[in-house]
Amino acid sequence: MRKAEGAAVPRQVYIALLVACQCVCVLGCGPHYEYAMEEFCLARFKLDMLEVEQSHWCHWDETLEAYSELTNCTFLVALKMGCFWPNRLVDDFFIRVHRDYFHDCSLSGRMLKDPPNRILGPFIMVPVMVTLLMTALVVWRSKRSEGMV
């Protein structure tokens, strides 16, 4: 159901875009491009993201489609307006989208990094210390079992 609706909306959007673009094309890739992106692409993306629970915004499986649509849309708008894609305005646009929707997504296995040294240090030093203690214990106990302390 959603997919059918989704398929219908961009067509209307793009037709409107075509009409609008005839007027603004000549004005180039300035604020009009930004406005076009906000009006046509971001609005659609906002609707899509409303359908996904806010706690699931960081789940790539659920948001990938909407995000792809958004990217595709900015590309088509750029194409229609004769702008090179990607460009600085698109970058800024996506930074804003990321700040609004994905600002608190954790790395969760994508770019894995070691924990900071204050955590890594104890994780390594504790087993080493326990090893040395255990060795000392075994040496001491085998001494004692000889009856020679």
Add this chain to the structure above:
Amino acid sequence: MCLCVHIWTSWVNGTLQMVPVDSETFYIYGMASFPSGHFCSRNWDGWLCWDDTPAGTSSAQFCPSYFIDFDPTEKATKYCGEKGQWFRHPDTNRTWSNYTACNANTKEKLKSVFILYYMAIVGHALSIASLLISLAIFFYFRSLSCQRITLHKNLFWSYVLNSAITLIYLIAVVNNPDLVGQNPVGCKVLHFFHMYMLGCNYFWMLCEGIYLHTLIVVAVFAEEQHLHWYYLLGWGFPLVPACIHAVARKQYFDDNCWMSVETNLLYVVHGPIMAALLVNLFFLLNIVRVLVTKLRDTHRAETNMYMKAVRATLILVPLLGIQFVIFPWRPENRLVGEVYDYFMHILMHYQGLLVATIFCFFNGEVQGTLKRQWMQYKTQWGQRRRDHCSMRSTSYTATSITEVPAFMYHHECNSEHLNGRNSEDSELVALKTGETYA
């Protein structure tokens, strides 16, 4: 400082591929400082982020890992021209980054990797075979049995199990990217056992060292020790670093099947192992010191015997340990790097074979026992053939003659029981047999 938004990758086969590179970085204009003079401004070329580069220089960074045939250890470059413009490819006249090095040598490298892989499998298979033969020798010849041999048996068992688990890991997981992609819990459990068995190997070596130390330095060839604590250190204690590693890995570096070696969390297991090896080395050097200085005059015969026993362990410990010392230092140069890879693989995967050879096949006592058994069989076969010619009466005396020396032999283990009782006899026998002990 250049931080990039991760939105796009290239148009691959006409479809847009979304691959998040680093979800926490943002492209921030104007917040970092700009360098002075001519420079090419930072930009995102679709695959990687390139920082501000001074004019007339080349910027280089590691290739991305998005594509199967890209080698993340190779470098991609981007040249900034004299006038502060990024290099444009002559054919398309668009800015172009040089990713050709990323997949240029992939075929040769893949071949080399497969050779190393098969070498590892062969190494572990040979190790298992030689260790099982050694264990069979130790179990079959009861005359060899004593506490030191018991420790050898446990050591060999830990190597057999380690090689078995490594073989399973190599065959089922490493060569199977689909399984790694699925990331089942089973492969992490396998990795846990792999770390545990690795610990067991080195802690049993430590037990050998502690046993010899207690025997020679502390108790001076006195009676038998209780082995319970050795069993605890050899089989029980390695669970501790393995569990801590599993917990840390799950919490902080939970990659697929825990295969990555790029993490310092591996030191949670390797750290205690290196500590065990260092302690072992210290004990063995101490034993040598004691044997050479204090006991030379008083217990000459036993000193020679134990020197030879210690020599075997003293050779093994550095050989086993050196891999941990040079492991982080892979050379940059390609040829030297390949030599390093082959050397490390031999060192790491043929250890079981090395241990079995030094502790069993090169052990003079074992060789003596095997020779005697072989002579016995030969004589028996010879007798059986002569039986057909009905000379039965001679067979009994012949077999009993060959059997007697086996019981009269005082080898290094029985000297523990001697405890200075028949010192003259033991010295005589030791002088006769001293040269055969390893």
